[in-house]
Amino acid sequence: MATQTMTAGAAGEAHAAHAEQTFWQRYVFSTDHKTIAMQYLFTGMAMAVLGGFFSYVFRMQMAYPGAEVPFWGIVTPAAYNTLITNHGAIMIFWVAMPVLIAAFGNYLIPLMLGCDDMVFPRLNRLSYQIFLLSVLVLFSSFFVKGGGFGGAWTVYPPLSSKAEYNLTPGGSTIFLIAVALEFVAFLMGGINFITTAMNSRAPGMKMYDIPMVVWTIVLASILFMGSVGPLVAGAVMLIFDQTIGTAFFDPNRGGDPILWQHLFWFFGHPEVYVVLLPALGIVAEIITVFSRKKLFAYRTAIYVAIATCVLSFTVWAHHQFIAGIDPRMANIFTVTTLLISVPVAQMMLVYIATLYGGSITFTTPMLWALGFIATFLLGGVTGIFLGTAGSDIYFHDTYFVLAHFHYTFYPIAIIGSFAGFTFWFPKMFGRMLNETLGKIHFWVTITAFSGTFLPLFVTGILGDNRRIPDHRIYPELDTPMLNGLREFATISMVIMLLVQFVFVFNVVWSLRRGKKAGKNPWKANTLEWTADSPPPHGNWKDLPRVYRGPYEYSVPGRSEDYWPQDVPN
Amino acid sequence: MSNHDAGEGHAESGAHAHHGPYVRIWAILLALLVVSVAGPLVAALIEHRPTAIAITLSTAFGIAVVKAYMVVKNFMHIDFTKRFVPYLVVTMVLFMVLLFAGTAPDVMKVKGLNWEKPAWIEANAEAAAHPAGAHGAHGDHGESGH
Amino acid sequence: MSSGRPIATTRSAAGMPTGRLAVWWVIASEIVIFGGLLASYVMYRLAHDAFAEQAAHTNTWIGAFNTFVLLTSSLMAVQAHKAADEGDGPRAARFLQLTAAGGLLFAVVKAFEWTDEIRHGFTITSSTFWSFYYTAAGLHAAHVLAGVVILLIVAASAKRSVELHRVELIGIYWHFVDVVWIFLFPLLYIAK
Known part of the structure; x- marks a missing residue:
């Protein structure tokens, strides 16, 4: 009951007492949303290295079949089957989701809403611990008899349910358990995100004063929750099929x-939009800040995001044509x-209309945001060929599909x-990244990315099937x-992986030598920029009040071209 | 058992819910339970097959819906939460209807459209449907079963 | 413990307490889990006549008794909620313990029922009907057992009249478990 009478200032002092914590309390068993966000972020990055390494190995096999791959x-x-299966699963479940939803969601939701933490901090910690457990369970699947599961991340039975077909009796069950644990972690995290966003907004913050990225992460959490149940x-039924011999998915026995x-x-399929929506929100934040303009049609953008969510429940069988x-x-x-x-294209038009007539600065984050729009458009347009049943029958399971969904x-x-x-x-670590290194990293990455996947559209149209580990046995594919x-694709891909060392160097160097960021280096409006960089435990000494929407840039009659949400006038 | 004061409920949803006549609701639920069990027993006596099926289905599932509604309304106090909660619950149920609508045309089509199902699959499925160890000796399962 | 609760938890911009809001979201996520399983069951049930023959072997009377047990335990849960609202912690705790006892009775009856069925040769691998029967009822029973544990924990704190708002929250969850059984009962037992 003491909490209800506690003022914000008193809470700040209470949190200050937390400063003398051991390393374990502070970084491993912390309930602070920022620490948990960092845990998700770095676990996700580590998994991205693993997933990237897997793709390097099988891309080398594609380009130089039968040759010995360095480091493998x-x-x-x-091994090829195990590599592609786990590459897909890792990149979606253990990279895209923890980084985009869990890391950015945990970091940004309380800061952007002006509260001191998530509503259920210990549930939040449990969510990460279960996620970490799912990672360890996945690792363990590589070391059981038969090796890791190799039946594609879609786990179609009967290939996945019968050991005599997939030859990985242990790996396939452990794989499913790892994925199920990951779902549990994200259901917990999602409930936390949704409840925080609904209930814990700063005083004065109305529904339509919430920044886009919070909207999209929360919508993504709802979408995940609504679609993952079946x-x-x-998964329970399939595990029973694998382990105790039920016949839920066995046509031979009913x-x-x-x-x-x-x-x-x-x-x-909703999962695609679960990871898409947070990225759309991030891009919206960046584009408004660096074109110094209000987000074009902010409310429409939210309605469009909701429409995308609803429609995404109705499209799933296009994978099964x-x-x-x-x-x-x-x-x-x-x-x-x-x-x-239609709604996705509308979202792209919202961004382009926001850019129109803005005073654009090409900082590294802005380049990434613009790169997102350019590359995602190509990915979306090629989807039309696959969404149409007639042409999908030809394209299905070719490299065209692969290039499309990588785009x-x-x-x-x-x-x-x-x-x-x-x-x-700058907010997370209090220092600026090096712009020159950031731009080198951006341009090489995006060029090498196009060099990797544009050729694969062509090989797909020429009929190259994506499940073949060695093309030499099919003369028409050789x-x-x-x-x-x-x-060409493989060489581009290796360049793309190598240039990530520039990024790692940039981060490590900037953490030590980067320019001090200050509270608001980008002159942005949203609440997280009013806290210290990095924000202390409890985020603010006095929790902020909100007076206006998040995108009041270049308002006529003001001396500055931005108008933070917490400034009264 | 408080009286139903509509004004208070609208003003303060964070406060305590109205506590209704819980024992009476519980008694109604039990009465409905008896009807839902008796329905199929009555239906078993009826010669006309479609009527019997209609009685079974309406007493089994119609009453299940009524019972569930009573529990959700009176015990879970869904009408004393914010409006979006019932919408949320209904939306989730609708998603499941959607899943059923999209999946049933395939899963419920045991016979193919442009293909013949091989006879040996039918034979295997038949054998699987009638497990060997499960014959007879269940007279003590007090059920007429039709 | 409660001094570490963030200010975020005490806000209620959506107009309802954080805990109740979160429990409804938990229930929303549970609806789709049970919904997916039951939708699959209904599809198979309608498509295969063999299901009806197998369903005839389930024991309606045991199912009906268990429905009675769960409905009564729900009554106890809602009485606990009422007592908690009146600030009577010990009384709420007694009702919660009765609710938990109902849950345990349900599980014990289920254990005897399953033992009997397995002795008659109806195991989870006998046919797809029995696979669904044990999976759906087992998933529900897991929720019952988890609920019993939480009920007893909440009862322990309610006895000391602390965190009385939790009484309502576990109640909402328990009623949901009840509602799931209300649908499982006709699906698995009555419709033959």
Whole structure:
């Protein structure tokens, strides 16, 4: 009951007492939202290194089949399957989600809403601990008999349910358990995010004073929560199929494997938007700050994000056009799939309209945000070929599909994360990143990214199937043109991985030698920039009040071109 | 058991919910339970098959919906929370209807459209549906079953 | 413990206490978990006639008794909520313990029921109906057992008249578990 009478100042003093904590209390078992955000961020980055290494190994196998890959050795077909499966799962579940939703959500939601922590700090810590457990469980799957699971991240039965097909009896079950634990972690985190955003806004902050990135992270959490349930149930059913011999998905004994595909994609397609939405929010924040303009049609942008959420529940079966689904349903799902491109395109137009007539500064975060728009547009446009049932039947399981979803996921998970990281780095660590190194990193990364995946669109159109570990056994896939494109893609990809050392060097160097950032280096409006950099435990001495929306830039009649949310007039 | 003061409920949702006549609601729930169990027993006596099925389904599922509504309304006090909570619950249920609508056309189509299901699959499925160890010896499961 | 509670937790911009808000979101996430499982079950049930034959072997009377037990325990939970609102912690704790006893009775009856069915050869691998039967009822029973543990923890704190708002929160969860059973009962037992 004491908490209810405690003032903000008293809370600050109470938190100051926390300063004398041991290393373990402070960095490992902390309930502070910023520490937990850092834990998610660095775990996600470590997993990105692992996922990137996996892709390096199998891309080398694609370009130089049968050759010994440096740092790995010969890639056997079984190893190839395990590598691509875990690359996909890691990049989505253990990189995109922890970094975009958990790390940025944990860091930004309390700071942008002007409160001292998440509403359930200990639940928040438990969420990270379960997430970490899921990482360890996933690692353990690589060391059991038969090795890690190799049946693709979609875990389709009967390949995933029968050990005699997938040859990884332990790995496939452990893989499912790891994914299920990861879901539990994000359900907990999601409930925390949603409740915090709904209940703990600063006094004076109305629904439409909430910054876009908080809206999108919360919408993503709701979307995740609404779509993941059937897959949790399905995962239990599949684990029972694998371990105790039920026949939920075994057509031979009265089950139906298509059911799994539906349960999986009912989650799997909204999941695309779960990771897309936070990236869209991050880009919105950056674009408004660096074009010094109000976000064009802020309310429309929110409605568009909600429409995307709702529509994303109706499109899932476009992943199954060749799975033998009802052709009449394929018509319906084609229409809804093409329909969802409308709100997403609208969001892109919101950004472009925000840029129009602004006074744009090309800082590193702004470059990443613009790079997101440019590359994601290409990813979205190529999706139309795949969303249409007629052309998807030809393109399905070719490298065209692979290039398409890398052109959507890469901008989301990598470019979006870099945009957010470089933008909020001064707030997180109190120092500025080096701009020159940042720009080198950006230009080389985005060029090498295009060099990696543009050739794969072409190989896909030429008919290259994406599940083949060694093309030499198919003469029609072993042509000089295809091999040249594969080699070009692989070399680009290696360059892309190598240039990340520039980023790592930049971060390490800036942490020690970077210019002091001060509270508000970008002259931005939102509340997190009114706290110290980095914010102390409890964030503010006196929690802020909010007087206006987040995007009041270049308001006529003011001496400065920004108008922070907490300034009374 | 407080009286129903509508004004207070609207003004302060954070305060205590109205406590209704819980024992009476519980008694109604039990009565509904008896009806839902008796329904199929009555239906078993009826010769006309469609009527029997209609009675079974309406007593089983119709009453389940009524019971669930009573619990959600009176015990969980959904009408004393903010308006969005019932919307949220209904939305989640609608998502499940959507899942059913999109999935059922495939999963419920046991026979294919442009293909023949091989006979041996049927045979296997039949064998799986009638497990060997499960014959007879369940007379003590006091159920007429039809 | 309570001194470490952040100010964020005490705010209620949405117009309801943080705990109640969060419990409703938990329930929203549970609806889709049970919903996905039951939707799959209904599809199979309607598509395969063999399901009806197997469903005839379930024991309606045990199911009905368990429904009675859960409905009664829900009554106890809501009486606890009422007592907590009146500030009577020890009385709320007694009702919560009765609720937990109801949950335990439910689990014990279920254990005997399953033992009997397994002895008659109806195991989880017998047929897809029985796989669903044990999976759905088992998932529900796991929720019952988790609920019993939480009920007893909340009862312990309510006895000392601290954190009385928790009584309502565990109650909402418990009623949800009840509602799930209200649907499982006709799906698994009555519709034959």
